[in-house]
Amino acid sequence: MTTREEAAQAIKKLERAAAWKRTMRRVVIFVVFIILLAVAYTGYKAFGQAVDDAQTQWPVIGRVLPRTDDLTMPPIRDIVAEFGQPPQRNNSKPLAAFIAEASLFTLREATLGFVFGVALGLGIAIIMLRSRWLERGMSPYLVASQTVPLVAIAPIIVIWGSNNLGWLPFEWTSWMSVSLIATYLTFFPVAMNGTKGLQSADPASIELMRSYAASRRQTLVRLQLPASVPYLFAAFKIAATAAIVGAIVGEISGGVKGGLGRLILDFASRYTTGPSRLYATVIGAAVLGIFAVGAVTTAEYIVLSKRKEEPLSL
Amino acid sequence: MKWSRKNGLTRWLIVLAVFAMVASACSSDDGVETQELTPVKLQLQWFTQAQFAGYFAALDQGFYADAGLDVEILEGGVDIVPATVLDSGAADFAISWVPRGLVPREEGLNITNIAQVFQRSATLQVSFTDTGISGVGDLAGKTVGNWGFGNEFELLAGLRSAGLDPDSDVSLVQQQFDMLALISGDIDAAQAMIYNEYAQVLETVNPDTGELYQPDDLSIIDWNQVGTAMLQDAIWADADKLEDDAAYRATAVAFVEASLRGWAFCRDEFDKCVDVVLGAGPTLGESHQAWQLNEINNLIWPSPDGAGVMDQALWDQTIEVATNEGILASVPTDGAFVTDIAAEAIANLKEDGIDVVGDGWSPKTIELKAGGE
Numbered sequence: 169m170t171t172r173e174e175a176a177q178a179i180k181k182l183e184r185a186a187a188w189k190r191t192m193r194r195v196v197i198f199v200v201f202i203i204l205l206a207v208a209y210t211g212y213k214a215f216g217q218a219v220d221d222a223q224t225q226w227p228v229i230g231r232v233l234p235r236t237d238d239l240t241m242p243p244i245r246d247i248v249a250e251f252g253q254p255p256q257r258n259n260s261k262p263l264a265a266f267i268a269e270a271s272l273f274t275l276r277e278a279t280l281g282f283v284f285g286v287a288l289g290l291g292i293a294i295i296m297l298r299s300r301w302l303e304r305g306m307s308p309y310l311v312a313s314q315t316v317p318l319v320a321i322a323p324i325i326v327i328w329g330s331n332n333l334g335w336l337p338f339e340w341t342s343w344m345s346v347s348l349i350a351t352y353l354t355f356f357p358v359a360m361n362g363t364k365g366l367q368s369a370d371p372a373s374i375e376l377m378r379s380y381a382a383s384r385r386q387t388l389v390r391l392q393l394p395a396s397v398p399y400l401f402a403a404f405k406i407a408a409t410a411a412i413v414g415a416i417v418g419e420i421s422g423g424v425k426g427g428l429g430r431l432i433l434d435f436a437s438r439y440t441t442g443p444s445r446l447y448a449t450v451i452g453a454a455v456l457g458i459f460a461v462g463a464v465t466t467a468e469y470i471v472l473s474k475r476k477e478e479p480l481s482l
Numbered sequence: 483m484k485w486s487r488k489n490g491l492t493r494w495l496i497v498l499a500v501f502a503m504v505a506s507a508c509s510s511d512d513g514v515e516t517q518e519l520t521p522v523k524l525q526l527q528w529f530t531q532a533q534f535a536g537y538f539a540a541l542d543q544g545f546y547a548d549a550g551l552d553v554e555i556l557e558g559g560v561d562i563v564p565a566t567v568l569d570s571g572a573a574d575f576a577i578s579w580v581p582r583g584l585v586p587r588e589e590g591l592n593i594t595n596i597a598q599v600f601q602r603s604a605t606l607q608v609s610f611t612d613t614g615i616s617g618v619g620d621l622a623g624k625t626v627g628n629w630g631f632g633n634e635f636e637l638l639a640g641l642r643s644a645g646l647d648p649d650s651d652v653s654l655v656q657q658q659f660d661m662l663a664l665i666s667g668d669i670d671a672a673q674a675m676i677y678n679e680y681a682q683v684l685e686t687v688n689p690d691t692g693e694l695y696q697p698d699d700l701s702i703i704d705w706n707q708v709g710t711a712m713l714q715d716a717i718w719a720d721a722d723k724l725e726d727d728a729a730y731r732a733t734a735v736a737f738v739e740a741s742l743r744g745w746a747f748c749r750d751e752f753d754k755c756v757d758v759v760l761g762a763g764p765t766l767g768e769s770h771q772a773w774q775l776n777e778i779n780n781l782i783w784p785s786p787d788g789a790g791v792m793d794q795a796l797w798d799q800t801i802e803v804a805t806n807e808g809i810l811a812s813v814p815t816d817g818a819f820v821t822d823i824a825a826e827a828i829a830n831l832k833e834d835g836i837d838v839v840g841d842g843w844s845p846k847t848i849e850l851k852a853g854g855e
Contacts, residue, residue, distance in 0.1 A: 258757075319561050320561075327567055327572045423560075425529070433529070438770070440665060440682045
């Protein structure tokens with residue numbers, strides 16, 4: 169082994185150690201942040217209740233904070249304990265298991281919606297790259313598409329899906345309609361950021377490609393798409409959370425059973441009798457969102473770190 | 483492009499492909515085809531709960547299959563209007579409250595009520611006894627919650643019948659679908675379904691006593707007694723298809739018959755029926771669903787003319803309130819409801835010895851548990 173290889177290996181080792189350290193630091197910061205959040209929640213609640221209690225006999229200033237009683241803000245220990253409690257007496261399955269299953273169901277809808285949304289968004293971005301004229305023409309409609317309230321289109325998509333897609337080789341089920349709703353929210357950031365990313369290629373490089381007599385397709389594949397990767401990953405992170413939100417909202421308004429949306433609605437409609445169930449489920453939804461963004465970040469890390477090793481090949 | 487030199491594009495195409503594979507791996511196909519049965523889709527107005535116990539029981543107990551039907555129950559959603567789904571053809575039958583079926587009908591959907599399952603209204607106005615509200619007249623000057631979205635008309639008509647002006651004599655506020663506002667004292671009287679929200683109050687711990695709230699703590703205004711009740715859950719069908727398609731009509735009779743068989747099962751085999759509901763909605767609380775089924779049974783049984791048969795007087799009252807309150811522009815045209823299908827269905831059930839009147843039925847006493855568990 170040459171000294172050069174040894175040095176390279178040593179550097180790699182150091183890099184790996186640094187990366188490990190970074191990850192650990194992140195985990196610690198995350199945990200500390202959660203603890204701080206819990207302390208802030210409990211402190212706010214305690215303060216609000218103290219103010220209310222002090223005034224039970226002689227109201228002086230009234231309620232200074234929005235309601236902080238156990239029905240509105242269940243204590244954190246109740247919320248945590250709720251994960252282990254079965255929501256049904258004659259069924260020993262704990263709430264955590266229901267949330268996990270529902271999360272998987274929603275993740276499936278969201279993943280499919282994400283994949284279609286990314287494909288659609290990229291397609292639109294490439295079309296808009298080809299023609300400034302089309303870009304100007306399409307942009308307002310893309311923006312308009314996102315201002316249409318989801319609750320208005322969700323039932324339309326669900327009904328349309330079950331009526332018009334009988335010709336498909338597989339049976340169209342209602343959760344796939346929810347995926348379409350997720351697609352609807354996902355394609356927009358990808359299309360917008362994708363256009364910007366594709367346009368971000370260095371004009372000098374484009375000139376170079378031209379001088380090589382590269383076709384438009386070659387320029388796109390070899391130069392513009394690689395240049396857009398950082399922009400795209402930024403969009404994917406937004407799209408990943410949008411896909412989850414779209415899936416949850418789509419489930420709620422479209423009446424699809426099995427996912428987090430249904431669980432949230434189920435517990436929201438019985439809020440008075442078990443507020444911590446709803447809180448626990450919402451935490452589950454947040455964890456799912458973090459997981460989705462984490463998956464995109466990991467993919468980004470893999471793609472971009474490999475890229476650093478190899479010089480960009482034209 | 484050489485294979486050895488993967489560029490950025492191929493790399494993230496691989497990432498996408500992995501996503502796609504995960505997604506397609508997840509989408510297993512679980513459609514088992516049953517050849518001889520007629521496929522039927524039923525659209526509910528809301529989610530799985532004992533409100534729809536009869537249909538779930540008919541499915542679970544095989545009553546639909548025995549009637550030659552392969553029924554799929556589509557649950558409702560926040561923005562799903564059963565009448566629209568029915569008219570679009572995405573469902574063959576729908577469960578809808580009468581006013582919520584009649585409004586789209588007036589707008590041009592040709593649907594018809596083929597079986598009036600609930601013979602009474604389940605909407606209440608609930609207040610704590612210490613607010614001193616015992617009748618509609620006592621609502622004067624109070625803060626009165628309602629859900630809006632068409633749920634408020636029995637209340638408005640009730641206020642008018644007591645000589646109150648809903649715009650000036652009471653303070654009407656929009657209320658959430660839970661009972662937090664009533665329990666927190668933000669509103670004096672809250673809208674509640676006797677089979678749902680009313681029970682939720684009774685499943686909540688009273689901080690003053692440490693025990694659950696008791697029925698004695700609450701005072702209720704029942705619109706059935708005030709005389710402004712409107713009919714609720716009914717089975718609706720596509721009127722055009724009933725006219726033109728003899729097979730659809732036969733399916734409708736079979737469907738109503740098997741559904742009513744399901745409701746009779748829920749009356750006679752109460753505990754089993756509660757289990758069916760809990761199996762269909764595994765996050766639902768046991769005592770709450772038992773309460774709900776008991777109250778739902780109370781809305782159906784007894785049905786003096788037979789379950790599913792329209793009570794003309796109540797229909798007239800529903801239409802009167804609906805037209806007076808401006809829900810409907812005019813009295814519905816003929817064919818808003820038909821009685822022949824329900825009559826045929828109950829005749830068949832009687833032949834089989836099923837009690838379709840339920841004279842002997844009396845409500846049970848259900849003990850609610852904290853949180854409805």
